[in-house]
Amino acid sequence: MHDTTPQTAAGKVLWHFSMSLDGFVAGPGHSMDWMPDATNRAGLIEEYTSTTGAILGGRAGWDAFPDPNAVYGGAWSGPIFVLTHHPEDAEPAEGVTFLDCDVAEALEAAQRAAGGKNVEVLSPTVGRQLLERGLIDEIDLHILPVLLGDGIRLYDNPGGSPVPLRLINGEPMAEVNFRYHPVRDLG
Numbered sequence: 129m130h131d132t133t134p135q136t137a138a139g140k141v142l143w144h145f146s147m148s149l150d151g152f153v154a155g156p157g158h159s160m161d162w163m164p165d166a167t168n169r170a171g172l173i174e175e176y177t178s179t180t181g182a183i184l185g186g187r188a189g190w191d192a193f194p195d196p197n198a199v200y201g202g203a204w205s206g207p208i209f210v211l212t213h214h215p216e217d218a219e220p221a222e223g224v225t226f227l228d229c230d231v232a233e234a235l236e237a238a239q240r241a242a243g244g245k246n247v248e249v250l251s252p253t254v255g256r257q258l259l260e261r262g263l264i265d266e267i268d269l270h271i272l273p274v275l276l277g278d279g280i281r282l283y284d285n286p287g288g289s290p291v292p293l294r295l296i297n298g299e300p301m302a303e304v305n306f307r308y309h310p311v312r313d314l315g
């Protein structure tokens with residue numbers, strides 16, 4: 129199934145990730161080298177770079193890739209907010225604000241800076257906290273054709289309750305059927 133519905137800018141809070149089929153957004157040690165060369169629909173990068181006004185993330189993701197010019201492969205630039213309990217030891221970077229505050233306050237700062245465009249939450253831990261507060265508008269995922277088995281999950285909440293969801297780009301309560309072949313020839 130291909131989502132052909134373009135993302136729009138409407139001041140939304142998007143929890144946006146590329147994710148392995150088994151639910152990981154990064155490999156062990158924050159590795160990102162597992163991403164296959166998947167085919168995007170035409171115009172996908174432009175769609176997100178033009179609708180994103182600000183980014184909100186966490187310190188682990190920032191420390192793993194501390195480059196404000198690397199977002200969307202350098203195709204996006206704008207205000208980035210990074211939550212951390214110790215902003216004082218963060219290396220300053222242009223356009224990046226390190227915040228130690230309530231997660232809802234951090235989101236408000238990002239929304240003000242986004243100027244009516246969307247805020248992308250690029251952190252599993254920050255996204256989970258915002259979800260608990262009812263502050264996520266969309267969970268926007270690009271499922272990549274790979275199984276990881278280890279790493280950082282989109283949603284880790286041991287002991288938590290199931291979170292019911294509704295599909296936006298399809299029949300709201302539809303299950304989605306993905307069918308894959310394991311790649312046998314890895315040489």
Ligand SMILES: NC(=O)c1ccc[n+]([C@@H]2O[C@H](COP(=O)([O-])OP(=O)(O)OC[C@H]3O[C@@H](n4cnc5c(N)ncnc54)[C@H](OP(=O)(O)O)[C@@H]3O)[C@@H](O)[C@H]2O)c1
Pocket residue numbers: 144145146147153154157158159160185186187188189190192193211212213214227228229230231250251252253254257280
């Ligand atoms: N697949 C994709 O599309 C994609 C896109 C972007 C990023 N990623 C990956 O996502 C991963 C993100 O890693 P992660 O989820 O482990 O960590 P993270 O959310 O980036 O960082 C966790 C850290 O954020 C800080 N933090 C979180 N909530 C806070 C709060 N309420 N107040 C103050 N500080 C707070 C804390 O930092 P302190 O310890 O400093 O206090 C915490 O240890 C990275 O590996 C990144 O590469 C994947």
